[in-house]
Amino acid sequence: MTHPSQLGDERIGLEERSRDDDHMALRLWLRLLACTHEIETEIRRRLRESFGITLARFDYLAQLYRHPGGLRMSALSRYLMVTGGNVTGLTDELEKEGLVQRESEPGDRRSWRVSLTARGRETFERMAATHEQWVAELFAGLDAQRQDELYELLGRLRLSRAQPESAAGTPPARPLRTPPTQESA
Numbered sequence: 525m526t527h528p529s530q531l532g533d534e535r536i537g538l539e540e541r542s543r544d545d546d547h548m549a550l551r552l553w554l555r556l557l558a559c560t561h562e563i564e565t566e567i568r569r570r571l572r573e574s575f576g577i578t579l580a581r582f583d584y585l586a587q588l589y590r591h592p593g594g595l596r597m598s599a600l601s602r603y604l605m606v607t608g609g610n611v612t613g614l615t616d617e618l619e620k621e622g623l624v625q626r627e628s629e630p631g632d633r634r635s636w637r638v639s640l641t642a643r644g645r646e647t648f649e650r651m652a653a654t655h656e657q658w659v660a661e662l663f664a665g666l667d668a669q670r671q672d673e674l675y676e677l678l679g680r681l682r683l684s685r686a687q688p689e690s691a692a693g694t695p696p697a698r699p700l701r702t703p704p705t706q707e708s709a
């Protein structure tokens with residue numbers, strides 16, 4: 525079993541907030557956060573160094589790539605889980621660079637549909653191929669079987685969250701540790 529202290533002081537981060545006697549769900553949550561943060565930080569660094577692009581811009585282009593007919597800006601905002609203002613700012617920048625185009629939505633003069641230009645599609649495809657190699661490299665510490673197992677387990681977690689009423693009456697796997705009170709400390 526791995527322990528955060530095996531990472532060294534400079535890499536412990538979020539996971540060090542937990543203790544061995546904390547509830548397993550808390551320890552698992554902090555480990556997931558730590559892994560996500562570490563991988564995302566590395567991807568951000570590599571995107572910036574290799575392509576001069578932010579992760580937000582990469583994600584924006586990825587959503588449009590998945591929707592060849594384009595997306596309304598409001599839908600793009602929901603997919604990216606950001607405000608409409610953020611999408612407008614990114615759209616303005618990427619449009620100036622010739623990577624996206626904005627067209628008025630037929631039948632609704634107040635809505636805009638955004639899609640990739642040919643240049644935007646080519647640019648994204650080049651970045652996406654490299655990005656995929658990076659992600660594979662970052663997960664190389666787990667063999668294919670372990671990656672499949674982790675994928676399956678995280679899928680089960682997502683499904684359980686999509687149906688919270690079925691899990692609502694389920695007691696915790698083990699009792700929660702009660703933090704010390706002022707009197708007992």
